Amino acid sequence: MEIVVEPVVSFLVEKLGNLLIQEAISLIGLRAQVEWIETELGWMRSFLKDADAEQQGDERAKKWVRDVHGIAYDTEDVIDSFLLKVESLRGRGSLCSIKRCAFIVSELIARHKIASKIKHIKLKIDDISKRRTTYGIESIGRAEGSSSAGRSLQEWRLTSPNVQEPDFVGFEKDLEALVMRLTEGELRRCVVSVVGMGGLGKTTLTKKLYNTDSVKKHFHTHAWISVSQEYDVRDLLGVIVKRCLVLSNEELEMVEKMNVVELRDKISEYLNHKRYLVVLDDIWKGEAWDSLKDAFPDMNNGSRIVLTTRNKDVALYADARSQPHELRFLNNEESWKLFRKKAFPGQDGGCPRDLEVLGREIVEKCHCLPLAIVVIGGLLSRKEPREWENVCKTISWQFIKGDVKISSILSLSYNDLPHRLKPCFLYLGNFPEDYEFHTMELIRMWAAEGFLQQRGEETLEEVGEMFLKELIQRCMVQVAKRSSSGGIKSFRVHDLLRDLSISEAKEGKFLEVHHGNMNVTSASRARRLAIHHNDLSKYNSLTSSSPHVRSVLIYTQGYSWLQRKQEKFLYRGFKLLRVLCLHGAPIEKLPTEIGELVHLRYLGCTKTFLKSLPSSIGNLPSLQTLSVASFDNIKVPSTIGKMRQLRHLQVKGVDKLNYLGWVGPWGVIEGHPRLDQMSNLQTLSHVKAGKWMQSCLGKLTNLRKLGIGLVTGADAEVFNESIANLGCLQSLSIVTQGFEYKNQGSLVPLSPLLKLSKLRLEGRLEKLPESIEFPTNLTKLTLLFSCLNQDPLATLEKLKNLRILRLLSSSYRGKEMACAAQGFPRLKSLHLEGLHQLEEWTVEEGAMPSLLHLQINKCCHLKKLPGLQHVATLEKLELRDMPNEFKERVREEGEDWHKIHHIPSIDITNDKVEVTPDSLLGSRLFGVLN
Known part of the structure; x- marks a missing residue:
């Protein structure tokens, strides 16, 4: 097994460099020692890039890399503990004189201990460096041959x-x-x-x-x-x-x-x-x-x-x-057929009935991978039927440990990864089996862990996207969903590769995964813990035995409420956490102790019942991402303005009309937070307009993504005054609630936003702005509940760069729509949904010359398809929840079949049409304004 250490050292060298900038390090006379450690680890980092490829076949290299791995972690623990103490010292600056004196004494003792540990680390590093020469490890990278x-x-x-x-x-x-x-x-x-x-x-x-x-x-x-x-x-x-x-x-x-x-x-x-x-x-x-x-x-x-x-x-x-x-994976029946041929050779693929249920269970565990099916089928062909059940129970272990061919073939892909991608791949083992990864969620975790280093003008998120694309190109992960613009929305990892990541990560103490049936009484040296179990009480012992843990990811599968003592396990035990993810934990509030996790960079609370965040959240100076999704509206304290490193703030609640499928996006920011000091903020989504906007919004000049709810006309006025300053904005979502926006025919002054490519408008509009008022580089536009009475296509078809258009949920209330010749010159995807009054739609020859995908849903009065025979580029047509009369027209031999028979992919569902009453439009609920 290979030990991933080079990224750990890189991250530590960067942290030491930042530490040396701080005046605090001079207080305990450690500058010279820390500078020496930084320099020596920097040299080791360069050498490790060669050792990374050689440790598989050279036991000397493997031992030396393991030693560097241990010293890097020890150094990181000492440095993080020191920084934790510094933050504690700052927090007690207002103590009375007597208590202050006692505190200073305790501080001197703590500093002496830290100084002793750093000196000890210096000696160990010196010894490791000498050993590299003594045992001839310096020849790594120049040796010929390969491992057995x-x-x-x-x-x-x-x-x-x-x-x-x-x-x-x-x-x-x-x-x-x-x-x-x-x-x-x-x-x-x-x-x-x-x-x-x-x-x-x-x-x-x-x-x-x-x-x-x-x-x-x-x-x-x-x-x-x-x-x-x-x-x-x-x-x-x-x-x-x-x-x-x-x-x-x-x-x-x-x-x-x-x-x-x-x-x-x-x-x-x-x-x-x-x-x-x-x-x-x-x-x-x-x-x-x-x-x-x-x-x-x-x-x-x-x-x-x-x-x-x-x-x-x-x-x-x-x-x-x-x-x-x-190549694709086999489907279930193909997998079963291949397995029968291997497990019962010479029997024409026949399988005894008493073994079929167990056999299919074994095949399911092969996850449609031909090599796994062939190997396990060959194994079972040499075993008695009574042994099949034991094989079924241990099948994943056999794939990774027992069968040389499978483990070797899969490991080849891992070993070939460049050093920068290995921790990113191993990190995938933190998540449950069959988990669908949301791209940005994972990339932000990578950033918090220190796996991503900024390159030039690229953001950490852009570097992370490049890393993910490379893993996809190398077939280490598979795309699950793409966005309408073609980006990677979510992805999956094959279960056998996930098993490989867990096995490799555990060997190098990179992470451990607990399912509730593992022994957790002994100390764990893993830096990351993933817990996929409801009962957290059995993990309380880890807090005292594993103070070095940097990440805890909890994915519960039920709704057992966390007790107070279980919360202490999370917030008081792991003081050095960088990543804390609570997925599905049915909690209503976070305790004030959360503010003590001063190293925390990523806090994710999804599928929870949170109603508010504690004011102590503002005591997290390193936090980069705060992502909360609750089944209730969420109050956000004004102290968030203290988090200067925050890059992504996402607060999403679900309102009382969720049973209609409408998502209530809103978090409420209380009071007058100084958000203008948050110069790193890139994402601010699912928040409601309020007093905070007046002095802050226009100063968030690094925002890339903004999602905001405007409740009153006054909100809209403040918003309009601020938006022009957000020159980096790429994605904007606006929801108007309870009023019809009127501003001399103009929606918002978006024209100056040259980088804005995605726009989502939800709520009543007086009318669409003129085409020249839209951002020049707009590529994606979504309209919902606009209740427009004039045909929007007459304006939108003039947007020369528009590639994706989605007219949804009563965005248009007229009966007729038309696409003129030469209209929508670059449109590739068009989605019409919930246009309940639409009866006639015409498409002139020459319109939409680049269209690839057309989707029509729940347009219950649309009589027929337009002239799509003229749209030669169309590759996919989806028709969902349409009336039976309409569907009959588009089937073979139907009246509209000649318009669509040239389209390679046609998907028509038979779902029942449901009409949303107009009385429900615009009735979405927000949380209480404070």
Whole structure:
């Protein structure tokens, strides 16, 4: 197992640098020692980047990295404890003279202890540095060869391409599509890439493709090369020569003496007049492609290179003009079919009835991953039926620990991650099985943990998005949902990869996951604790035995109320917390002790019953993210203005009309907080307008996302005066409540907001502003409950950069709508929902020339579809909750079928139509204003 330590050291070096800036460090005469530690750890950080890749195969390196890991954590504990003491000292500055004297004495004792610990750490670092030379670890990164595990796996991959998987299940359509790409299409030499996570079946599919008769007959010559992570360019070129050319013994001897350049020229010369197929199996980096590509000439004769990889970036690097073929997971029935073939060989896939229930349970635990199904099926084929139940109980453990092939293949992807991504991947183990990760939620946790370092003008959040995209490109996680603009809204991690992350993280004391059935009486050295259990009382012992814990993530699965003593476990035990996440904990309030967690950077309380936040929340000087979602409206104290590092404030409640599916967004900020001092604030969402806006809103010049509820016309006036100053604003959501906004036909002065790309307007409008008043770069617009009487399309179709338009929930109350020719030039997605009076919609030829996705929901009086036959770009049509008469028109042989038969994907549901009465419009409830 590999120990992730380099990011820990990087974070610590940065923290020491910040500490040296503070005057407080001089008070105890430790500046020289801390400077020495910072310098020495900085050198170690550089060295660790090489050691990171070598520790798998070198026990000396592994031991040395483990020592650095321990000293880095010890140093961090001492420094954080010191900073905690400094904050405590500041908080007691107003004590009476007698108590003050007693406190100073105790402080001197504490400082002496901290000074002694730092001196001890200095000695240990000095010893570790000397050991690096003594034991020859400095040669790391220059040693040849590879670990035995790596060699055995490479040998497994180097099997002949003619040895195929006899039980080929689930990839028939993939095979058909790839055969066409190899034998038809462009004449240029194309690279056809097959992309997917480890164990998904890339090599199995490619072997089947390579040996298909039509493929063999189409090409004059073929070669299969297994590249893998560790490769020698000369050896690979030699394999190509031997498999493509027919050589005598004398010529073979000459080949053995050729260098890389000569071998490339030899291959290129031979292939120059042939239509060839070369498979590069398991290629990991673009450098490998660069070293081989010159051997493959492009004679414009239909030659092909097939490349299998886990990294989509590598596929696009090899040929940006060729779309990678991304493999999917098997479905449930395909998984069951493959399992039967492996578990009962020679029986034509038959399964005894008494084993079917248990067999399907085992297959379900394989999570549709072909490699896992094949291995576990092969294992069970050699066991008696009475042993199946034991295998079922221990199946996850077998995947990670017991079966070399699965653990080795999955670990390859992890080991290949750059050092900056490894802690980000391991962090995924904190969350429950089958958890759907919300992108920004996780990225903000990464930032709080110190995994993200700012680069140039990029924000931490932008760096985090790049990290996530790289994990997706490497097939370590899968996109679950995309936003309407194409961004990653949420994602999932395959359960076997999650198991791998937990196993690797536990080995390196990175995190521990508790499910309620684990022994928690012994001390835990893990820096992070994830608790997926309702009863927190059994974890009370951890507070005294694990003071070093930096993150606690609790995901409860029930509604048992937390007792006061359980709250103490959270807030009084872990003084050095950076991340605290309470998901589903049925709490009504946070105790005042929360303000003692001065290192806290992320506080998340979702699916709770919170009604207010304590004023002590303002005592959290390091807090970056405060995210609260409650089943009630939430009062936010004015002390939040003291949190100068706060970047994201999200306070979301649900109002009493939630049964209608309407979400009441609002948190109430009390009094006159000095929000103008919060220069780092980027997100302020789901808050209600109030007194705080008058002197603060216009000074939050770093805001990127704002969601606000305007309750009165006076709120709107203050808002209009402030909004022009928010030049960084990218996303704006406005809800007007209880009044109709009137301002000479103008909604808000948005024109100066050049970065504003997303706008959501909810509530009654007198009319839409003119098209020239909208922000120039607006790409997404959502309207709800606007109750417009004039056709909004006449104005909106003139917005040249608009790509996404959503007209929802009585945003328009007229009977007719029309899209003129040349209207909506860049619109890609259009969503119409709850336009209950709409009867006729016309689309002229030439309108919406870029539209890809059209969704129409609950437009209960719409008689027919417009002329969509003219929209040749349309790829997907969704019709939901529409009247039966309408649906009959759009089915095959229906009156409107000729308008949509060219669309590749058509989704029509049979749900019952429900009309929302106009009397309910605008009746959403806010919390009480204070």
